[in-house]
Amino acid sequence: MSQQSQYIHSGEIVEKIGKILGYFPGFRSLHADGRLYRGVFKANEAAKLYTRAVHLQGDEIPVTVRFSKGGGDPYAHFSSTVGMATRFYLPDGCVTNLVMLSQKLFIARTVEQFMDLLEAGLPKEPGGPINKEGLQHFFAANPNSGAVFKMRAESLAPVSFAHTEFNAVHAFYFINAESRPTAVRCHWKPALGIKGQSPEVLAAQPTDILYTELTGRLANEPVHFDLELELAQEGDPLNDATVLWPENRQRVVIGRLTLTAPTTEEEIGDKVMNHDPSLLTDGIEPTDDPILQIRRGVYEVSAAHRSGGWRKCPFTGNTSAS
Numbered sequence: 178m179s180q181q182s183q184y185i186h187s188g189e190i191v192e193k194i195g196k197i198l199g200y201f202p203g204f205r206s207l208h209a210d211g212r213l214y215r216g217v218f219k220a221n222e223a224a225k226l227y228t229r230a231v232h233l234q235g236d237e238i239p240v241t242v243r244f245s246k247g248g249g250d251p252y253a254h255f256s257s258t259v260g261m262a263t264r265f266y267l268p269d270g271c272v273t274n275l276v277m278l279s280q281k282l283f284i285a286r287t288v289e290q291f292m293d294l295l296e297a298g299l300p301k302e303p304g305g306p307i308n309k310e311g312l313q314h315f316f317a318a319n320p321n322s323g324a325v326f327k328m329r330a331e332s333l334a335p336v337s338f339a340h341t342e343f344n345a346v347h348a349f350y351f352i353n354a355e356s357r358p359t360a361v362r363c364h365w366k367p368a369l370g371i372k373g374q375s376p377e378v379l380a381a382q383p384t385d386i387l388y389t390e391l392t393g394r395l396a397n398e399p400v401h402f403d404l405e406l407e408l409a410q411e412g413d414p415l416n417d418a419t420v421l422w423p424e425n426r427q428r429v430v431i432g433r434l435t436l437t438a439p440t441t442e443e444e445i446g447d448k449v450m451n452h453d454p455s456l457l458t459d460g461i462e463p464t465d466d467p468i469l470q471i472r473r474g475v476y477e478v479s480a481a482h483r484s485g486g487w488r489k490c491p492f493t494g495n496t497s498a499s
């Protein structure tokens with residue numbers, strides 16, 4: 178995919194997200210509220226079968242994780258969608274990201290479908306409420322998106338990050354030392370097992386409840402997640418983030434993440450922490466999923482706005498979040 182197609186709609190997308198969810202200067206357009214934690218990742222022997230990526234060869238690799246709420250309002254309560262953005266610090270000083278959601282699927286298959294969704298949800302007047310009627314029409318006309326909306330609306334909310342499964346949603350190619358590619362979907366499986374609760378019960382609790390819960394837990398013991406690869410079979414869609422693969426796909430655990438303590442942007446030394454999911458390293462390649470491809474540009478625009486950068490998207494000329 179060309180650089181232009183990665184960036185062409187980025188400014189417009191960030192602008193529309195702001196019109197729907199509100200502008201909160203200095204915060205991410207989505208996943209506005211989050212907290213950072215640190216720890217290590219250690220791959221097991223199985224990892225090498227699938228990838229030659231330097232952080233997946235068995236050495237202990239420093240990591241940071243940003244857990245976040247899904248929405249654009251940093252002062253909102255938690256909902257059933259939370260994020261887990263993991264950064265691996267590679268021996269050569271570079272980093273690579275693995276970005277996941279508590280949801281298994283994304284709500285649009287293509288950039289065009291996502292832009293139509295945003296258009297449908299735009300408030301009828303500036304600053305007004307989200308256009309729920311417009312969205313209902315959109316979901317009726319776009320059944321794949323409607324099905325994901327329903328699935329996400331019916332999903333349980335977390336009781337603790339330590340009991341939540343996370344999913345990278347897109348497929349990636351893992352490339353091993355023999356240059357053999359395997360198409361996979363990645364998941365973080367909580368070592369303590371998966372538990373959920375009703376979103377209403379979670380929303381009635383303090384707005385920072387899952388962060389204080391995790392910080393309190395880490396004061397007593399580390400928290401572990403296993404990195405699981407779901408292996409595609411011939412014919413499984415690799416470019417459609419709105420569709421699950423059949424349930425019987427082989428799953429292989431390739432390593433364990435151990436979180437030990439909270440941290441901060443200052444301690445890490447990166448005030449922006451842009452978790453672009455296409456910031457990969459040799460041994461992992463993106464698929465041509467158009468939603469995965471567009472994310473680099475969108476995250477750069479959002480990161481630039483919140484860090485006092487562009488008032489105007491340099492790729493499209495659109496103004497945004499003023």
Ligand code: HEM
Pocket residue numbers: 190191204205206207208211243244245259260261262276277278283291344345346347418450451452468471472475476479480483
């Ligand atoms: C067209 C599709 C998408 C758009 C437009 C979008 C937009 C955004 C934006 C604007 C941010 C804030 C970036 C920043 O300021 O650093 C963000 C963060 C995030 N997105 Fe997406 N996103 C999309 C798809 C996805 C998907 C498929 C996932 C599934 C893994 C995902 C997971 C996350 C997470 C976990 C964060 C928080 C990252 C952090 O903690 O720094 N997004 N997204």
